[in-house]
Structure formats: structure tokens, C-alpha cells
Amino acid sequence: xxxxxxxxxxxxxxxxxxxxxxxxxxxxxxxxxxxxxxxxxxxxxxxxxxxxxxxxxxxxxxxxxxxxxxxxxxxxxxxxxxxxxxxxxxxxxxxxxxxxxxxxxxxxxxxxxxxxxxxxxxxxxxxxxxxxxxxxxxxxxxxxxxxxxxxxxxxxxxxxxxxxxxxxxxxxxxxxxxxxxxxxxxxxxxxxxxxxxxxxxxxxxxxxxxxxxxxxxxxxxxxxxxxxxxxxxxxxxxxxxxxxxxxxxxxxxxxxxxxxxxxxxxxxxxxxxxxxxxxxxxxxxxxxxxxxxxxxxxxxxxxxxxxxxxxxxxxxxxxxxxxxxxxxxxxxxxxxxxxxxxxxxxxxxxxxxxxxxxxxxxxxxxxxxxxxxxxxxxxxxxxxxxxxxxxxxxxxxxxxxxxxxxxxxxxxxxxxxxxxxxxxxxxxxxxxxxxxxxxxxxxxxxxxxxxxxxxxxxxxxxxxxxxxxxxxxxxxxxxxxxxxxxxxxxxxxxxxxxxxxxxxxxxxxxxxxxxxxxxxxxxxxxxxxxxxxxxxxxxxxxxxxxxxxxxxxxxxxxxxxxxxxxxxxxxxxxxxxxxxxxxxxxxxxxxxxxxxxxxxxxxxxxxxxxxxxxxxxxxxxxxxxxxxxxxxxxxxxxxxxxxxxxxxxxxxxxxxxxxxxxxxxxxxxxxxxxxxxxxxxxxxxxxxxxxxxxxxxxxxxxxxxxxxxxxxxxxxxxxxxxxxx
Numbered sequence: 001x002x003x004x005x006x007x008x009x010x011x012x013x014x015x016x017x018x019x020x021x022x023x024x025x026x027x028x029x030x031x032x033x034x035x036x037x038x039x040x041x042x043x044x045x046x047x048x049x050x051x052x053x054x055x056x057x058x059x060x061x062x063x064x065x066x067x068x069x070x071x072x073x074x075x076x077x078x079x080x081x082x083x084x085x086x087x088x089x090x091x092x093x094x095x096x097x098x099x100x101x102x103x104x105x106x107x108x109x110x111x112x113x114x115x116x117x118x119x120x121x122x123x124x125x126x127x128x129x130x131x132x133x134x135x136x137x138x139x140x141x142x143x144x145x146x147x148x149x150x151x152x153x154x155x156x157x158x159x160x161x162x163x164x165x166x167x168x169x170x171x172x173x174x175x176x177x178x179x180x181x182x183x184x185x186x187x188x189x190x191x192x193x194x195x196x197x198x199x200x201x202x203x204x205x206x207x208x209x210x211x212x213x214x215x216x217x218x219x220x221x222x223x224x225x226x227x228x229x230x231x232x233x234x235x236x237x238x239x240x241x242x243x244x245x246x247x248x249x250x251x252x253x254x255x256x257x258x259x260x261x262x263x264x265x266x267x268x269x270x271x272x273x274x275x276x277x278x279x280x281x282x283x284x285x286x287x288x289x290x291x292x293x294x295x296x297x298x299x300x301x302x303x304x305x306x307x308x309x310x311x312x313x314x315x316x317x318x319x320x321x322x323x324x325x326x327x328x329x330x331x332x333x334x335x336x337x338x339x340x341x342x343x344x345x346x347x348x349x350x351x352x353x354x355x356x357x358x359x360x361x362x363x364x365x366x367x368x369x370x371x372x373x374x375x376x377x378x379x380x381x382x383x384x385x386x387x388x389x390x391x392x393x394x395x396x397x398x399x400x401x402x403x404x405x406x407x408x409x410x411x412x413x414x415x416x417x418x419x420x421x422x423x424x425x426x427x428x429x430x431x432x433x434x435x436x437x438x439x440x441x442x443x444x445x446x447x448x449x450x451x452x453x454x455x456x457x458x459x460x461x462x463x464x465x466x467x468x469x470x471x472x473x474x475x476x477x478x479x480x481x482x483x484x485x486x487x488x489x490x491x492x493x494x495x496x497x498x499x500x501x502x503x504x505x506x507x508x509x510x511x512x513x514x515x516x517x518x519x520x521x522x523x524x525x526x527x528x529x530x531x532x533x534x535x536x537x538x539x540x541x542x543x544x545x546x547x548x549x550x551x552x553x554x555x556x557x558x559x560x561x562x563x564x565x566x567x568x569x570x571x572x573x574x575x576x577x578x579x580x581x582x583x584x585x586x587x588x589x590x591x592x593x594x595x596x597x598x599x600x601x602x603x604x605x606x607x608x609x610x611x612x613x614x615x616x617x618x619x620x621x622x623x624x625x626x627x628x629x630x631x632x633x634x635x636x637x638x639x640x641x642x643x644x645x646x647x648x649x650x651x652x653x654x655x656x657x658x659x660x661x662x663x664x665x666x667x668x669x670x671x672x673x674x675x676x677x678x679x680x681x682x683x684x685x686x687x688x689x690x691x692x693x694x695x696x697x698x699x700x701x702x703x704x705x706x707x708x709x710x711x712x713x714x715x716x717x718x719x720x721x722x723x724x725x
Contacts (some may be wrong), residue, residue, distance in 0.1 A: 025152045036073045036080075036214035039401070042060070042194065042237035043067055047093045050092045058090070058097055066090035066097070068634075069199050073214035076516060078469070078507045081210045087199040090461075091183075093244065098142075098179040100126040102201060102577050105173035109685065110204040111146040112593040112620050115656040117161065119626075120151045121223025122593040124204050126177050127151075130230040131196035132186055135400040137377040138295060139229040143200075144168055146175040149659065156370075157334040158327075162186075163693060165311040183243055184250045187294035188638050191376070196235040196400075200227050207549055207591050216468030217435060219505060222591055226364065233402040233432075250297075253722030254288040255330075258306055263712035264681035265702075269306050271361050276706055279362050282307075287330060296371030301331045306362055307700075307714050317612065318605050318634065318676045319351055321491040325358040327664040331383075332357040335370040338379030341396035343428055344441055344460050346396070347475065347499045347522050348537045349492050350457055354422050354443060355392040355411040356489035361385060375399060388415035390487060399491070403430050411487040422485035424458070435466035445485045454606040455480035455529075455568070475499045481529060483569035492526075494568055495534040499524035508547075518543040528562070530571045536560050551587035557603075578604045593620035607637040616650075628652040636674055646675030660690035680708035 016677040048062045066088040072081040091097060102124070113119035120143070136578035139155040154160035162185035168177040196204035201210035202223065209226055211218070215234040220226065221673035261281060269279040285303035292298065306329060327333050339355045363385035370379035378395040394409035410423030426441030426582040443458040450456050462475035481494035501522035508514025520541040527555035528534040541555040558580050565573025589596065596617040603610065616630040630650030639642045652666045665685040670677050691697055704712040 014647055029632045036071065037069070037212050037236055038215055039196075039213070039234050039236060042110070042239050044240040046090050047242060048092050048097075056287045057337070059628075062090065062687045063088055063099060066099070069212045072199070072201060072210040072212050074207040074208050075211050075214065075218060075220045076507065077510075078216075079510070081201075081208075083201075083203060083210070085126075085199075085201050085210055085212075086127070087126070087212065089238075091196070091241065091243070094182060094184075096128075096130075096179075096181040096183065098128045098181070098199075100199075100201075101174065102126055102176070103174045104203070107205045109146050109169065109175055110168055110592070112623055113145060113149045113656075114147060114623055114659065115662045116150045116659050117152075117317065118654070118656065118662060119149075119593065121202065121591050122204065122620075123147070123149070123202075124175070125202045127200045127202075127227065128179065128181075128228055129198040129200060129232070129235065130181075130186060131235065132295070133195055133372050133375070133377075134193050135235075135375050135398045136196075136230065136402065137372050137375075137396070137398060138187065139232050141200075141227055141229075142166075142181055143202075144177050144179060146170050146177070148177070153224070154230075156337055158336065159330055159333050162210050162545055163301070187250060187291070187371075188233055194237040195241065196232050197238045198227075198235040199234075202591075206547075206590075207545070233400075239479075248525075249294045250289075250291045251722045252288075252290045253720065254283070254286055255720050256286045257716055258284045259305060259307060259714055259716035261712055261714045262306065263525035263710075265710040266712040266714075268364055268706070268710050270705060276710070285433045292369075293371070296369070296373060298367070298369050299335065300365075300367045302332055302365050304329065304363070304366070305716065307703075307716065317632070318610055320561070320605075322489070324350060324353075324356075324489055327357045328598050329357070331366050331368075335368065335379060338377055338396075339381060339392050339394040339409060341377070341409055342350070342424065342426060342441060343405060343407075344426070344439060344462065345473070346477075346491075347473070347501050348524050348539060349477070349495075349499070349526075349535060351460075352443070352479070352491070353489040354409050354424055354485065355394070355487055359489070360388075360390060363388075365451050371420040378519070388413060390414075392487070393527050401432050402433050403426070405430075411485065413487050415486075417486070420486045422488055426460075437464040437466065438462070439464070443483075445483050450482045452482065456482040458483050463625055469504060471501075473501045474501075477526070492535060494528045495526035496528075497524065497526035499526075513546050513547075513548070515545045515547045517545070528571075532562055532571075532574065533560070534562050549589045551585070551590060551594075552566050553583075553585040555581075555583045555585075555586075557581045557583075573654065577606050579606065580604050581610075593626070594618055604639075607640065608638045611635045615623060624656040625652050630655075634675055644672065644674030646670060646677060646679070648677070657689070661688065663687045668704070670707070678707045681704075683709045684705055698718070 043066055046065050064116045069087040074081040086101040087289050088099040100294045110123050112124050122521060123145040125145045127141055130140045132138045141153045142164060143151040146168050148166050148168040150166045152160055164182060164185055165180040166177060168175060200211040202636060209220055213235045218231050218234055266277045267278050267281055271277045281305050282305055285305050287301045290298040327336065340353055344351050358382060363383045366383040368381035375398050381392045383390050390413045392411040396405060396407040398405045405428040408425040412421040422443065422445045424441055424443030426437040428437060430437045439462045441460040445456040457480045459478040462473060464473045476498055478496035479493050483493055484490050503520050505518040507516050523538045526535040537559045539557045543553045546549045560576055562574060562576050564571055580603035581601045582603055585599045587597040589595050599614040601612045613633040618626055618628045620626050632648035633645060635645040649669045654662060654664045656662055668682045672680050684704040686700040689697045698716040700714050
């Protein structure tokens, strides 16, 4: 008994000491964050005079008068950065100029990628973050590596690729970089309001991320999910910019394409359900943009081309809910945020999207107006195709500090099934000091075929508390049995009840082996209109990254779903299925030129006990060639007897042919009976070259998105007229 009491005393003492150490660490971190650059600060930009193209090479005296940024924070370790970093910013009538000096004496400088927009995050990089709206609506990132390889992202477009310049030099113990960003590339008029801005740095050798602006509520992540556009509210203000409206306003632009195709499958194109079907061949088309202001524009397309499907979205992984596909078509990908302004998260059951563009098949023409004006963002769109006519809109008002957001969006389709419309309106209120957030959203569907409109509604509400490294969320969802708009993404209907999650992310001890760690718990319990449990989930995850860059993730999911042969209001033929999975994931040097991952999961999944295996690795061969190998397997033991499985194999070879040219050959094989994907072997190849800084030449065989090889060969040339983005 005495020994037990002694052991209990030791455990309690250790717990108290750990709690005290954690409290001290939080106090120290709070003091450090107060010293870091934050959203309450503002800085003035200095304008310089340059002349012609030669003006892009600034003199030492011009850089000396520029805004200087130092004192970067390591967001990965939650401590001041150990590597000295200096960023400078100035501007003239046409461009922003940014320079970086990055000391790196004790760590290797990683520089392997030589083609722009390929391999983001594998190398060291520095970047500038710009919010021209001042409220997080129009956010841009520009990054460059020690070799001058360029990357860029925009909150309003997943295909943002404007003309800008970057140069870099590797020196002994450090590297430097200079960027020249035209105001026309970002719609950069700032007269009348302030911007927000930040500088970032990626140190690939230790997988750590530096940021000049820091707040304890900011989260670390891996590129391309870092830096994050939603954290613009933590950046300081950039004041005093004097840019003429006609300079910042982009010029009208058009992309005119022509193509020729040969082969047995030249008429095969992707359909709305992800399959491929016969469509008429298009040999020419145009995308046009006319800017009304620096941030508001008209966009039109006629006979858009869908021959180049760049994204391989095939998987053999079992899916409990409908899988949300990535949109690749330029007309929809650019400006997508304006039409889905809802900020609600999908905790376990994916959130509903009122306007889900992958649900729209090949279309013949489209027009839209989209952009921002002050603190308002909005868009209106119409597309037409064979037998359908779809219209959508979106609107959001957001204060500069993010304390208030109000949004509304909707979509309507007219097709062979008749007319169907859906809309929603919502708001979010955030206490920027305490981190407490409230949100509510109400949506509905209108269709003459719906027998009871009151059961075609979708309601969501939540309260969220965000603290440094810690977040708690409690939400409520209620989707009626008739709510399923034809242009939406709706993973589940006829359910109502609570959902919650608890998320902790933090650094390891400075003297310990752990770099960062995370713990995540989430749960929900939804009932249908009969009172039965429709969906119940419980998920726990432990995520640890070691300083050796070994990443270990352990998770457990316990899930049960109820299905009916006939749903509301009969609820006949009810049966329950379990979707439980125990998973382990191992990754090594994931953010490098040669990452490797291994995964395994097992558990009952629907009608079978399913085991999944996965392994992926990429190897950099010199500075111009990389090879990707991937393997996946599922093994199913059916509860009714028998077993089957599937195997997925991926091999990809990529060759850099300069900063604006690349060649990729990809081979994918899915084999085996049963499983969750259509078997087939697919060989695809694509050569891309940017010509004369802005035109594009594509030569491709097949497509990586098909389940089997498409016997088609395509040559396409795109003429870019005017400013491109």
C-alpha cells in the first residue's frame, strides 16, 4: 500500500511539473508572439522611380530605402527562427519589388527543381504574401527557390499563372532572391484602402517554415497547404501605396486554342459522373476576360476544350461517402471561391456544396462576372450545354479583421428533368481577441417534384473556440430527406444531430526528439426522421513528426450508417453497416525531392472486412528527372462468404526540359476482382512548353484521368492575347 501511494505521489508530482512547464512554455510563447510582427501593426511602402525594363534591376540606394522585414518566426517549432532572414519591399508605377537574404550556413541549401510550378515544397523557397482586398478575399502568394524556379497561388484561382520574374543566387552560407511582380498580375490598385502582406520561408533540410507575421492561432502545414490564404487576417497592413488605377487594371485578354487529334478514342471525353463517353470533337475555342476594374471582371468561354485532363483521381480506396472530385476546367477553376462562400467545415460527413461544378458535364458556352469591390466579393455565372442551362451566384461580405462574415449563394438548373433550384444564406461572427466563433447557415431546395418543401432544407450552426495550438468545435446539422439539389455535392440526407471535434497541434520539446505533434478527436451522432440513428462516428488520431523527419500517424475510426431499401417516410428494409478502420501511416522526408510513405488500415467496411496497403516514393535523378512509384492493395473478406481484392500500381517519369518545359509519362494499372474501382491499364504522356513567355504548346497521348488507355494523340496550341493570369 505504501509503495502504491509512493508511485501515485510520483505520478502526480510529474503531472504537476509537466503542467507547470507547459504553462511556462505558453507564457514564453505568448511573450514571443507579442514581440513578433502582427495584424495590429502597419508599415509604409516607399515608392521609387525607374525607367523601362532596365529599371527592374534596382540600385543599392533604391533597396536601401525599401521597407525592411526581419525577426522571422519558426511556425513549426513555435519559436524565433534560428536562421537570419531579411526581406525588402519597394515599388514603382508598374511593379512590386521584393528581395530576400536567407542565411543558411549550417544547413544544406536544397535546390533540385528546375521547371516552374513543378515540385513546390521540395526545395528551399522564400515568398511574399499579398492581400490586395485587405479582408482575405483576394490573396496571392509568389515563391521562388535558390535556383529561381517560380511558384504562385491565388485564392480566387487554382490555375493562377501570370507573368512575373524571379532571380536567385547561391552564395557561401546563404542565398538571395529578387522578385518583380507587375501590379496588373494581381489587380493591384491600392488607392483608398490598405493591403495586408507577409513574408515566408521554407527550410527544406529540416522541414521548418518561417513567417514574418506571427500569431499563436496560426497553424503549420505542409506545402501546398502552407502558406494558407485564410491566415491573411494575421498579417500587418501595408499603407501608402500610390498606384494608378489604369496601371493596376489588367488589360483585356483572350486565350484562343486550336487542336488536332487522331486515334480510335479521339471522341472520348469526361462526363459529369467521372466516366468517359462519346462527345463531338472540338478543334477551336476561346476563353476571354474583360476587366471592369482592377478586381472585377467579365469572363466568357465558347467551345471550351476538355481534352487535357491533367489530374489522375483514380483510387481503389473504399469510400463511405460520395467522393468530391477536383475541378480542372479553367472556366470553373478560376474564381471558384466566389460561388462557394460557405465557410462551414465538413467534420466527418462532408459539407454540402450548393454549386458543385464537377456535377456539370461538358458544356458549350459560359459567361460570368466575378470579383471584389471593397469588402464585398461576388460572382454570377451561366453555362449551357446539350439539354441543360445552369445559373449560379455567390456573395460574401467580410470585415478586414475577419470579425464578421455574411454570405449567400445559390444555383438553378433547367434540363430534361425540369427545373431545380437551391440557395443558402449564412453568417459567422468572430471575437478576434478571445478566438470564439459563432456561425449559422440555412439552405433550401425548390423543385415542383418535391412533395414537401419543408423537408428540403439544410441547416448548420456551430460554435468554435480557437486558442494557440488548440481548437474545440461543436456543431449541429439538419438535412431534410428531400434536400438533394441536382447541381450540388450532397454526401448525406435525412440526418440531424450534433458533431464535434477537438484539435491540438504543438511543437515538441526543444531538447527532445519530436519536432511537432498533434492530437485530433471528432465525433457525431445523427438521427433520421424515424428517430433511428442514421450516422454515428468516432475518430481519434495521433500525429507525430520527429526531428529525423520521420512522420508517424495512428488513427482509429468507428463508424456506423443506416440504410433503407425505401427511405422517408416508409423507412422499409432498414439495415446497418459498420465502417471501422484502424490505420497507421509512416512518412519519411515527405517535403523533399525524394519522399517515401507507407500506410496500412484494416476493419469492417460495409459488407466486408477490408485491409488496405499503400506505399509511395519519389526519387530525384539529378536536377532534371524524377521517378514516382506507387502501390496500393485492398483485400476484402466478404461477410457472406468469399474473398477478393484489387491492386493499384503507379509509375511516373518526369523530365524537366528547362524552366518552362516538361515531359511526363505515366503508367497506372488497376487489377483484381471486386474492389472499389474499375480495373484497367492506362498509359498517358504529356509534353508542355510555354512559348514566348505566355503561349502554350501541349502534345499528349491519352489522359491520366481515364480508367484505361485512350488511343488518341492530341496537339494543341494556345495563343494568349493580352495580360494572362
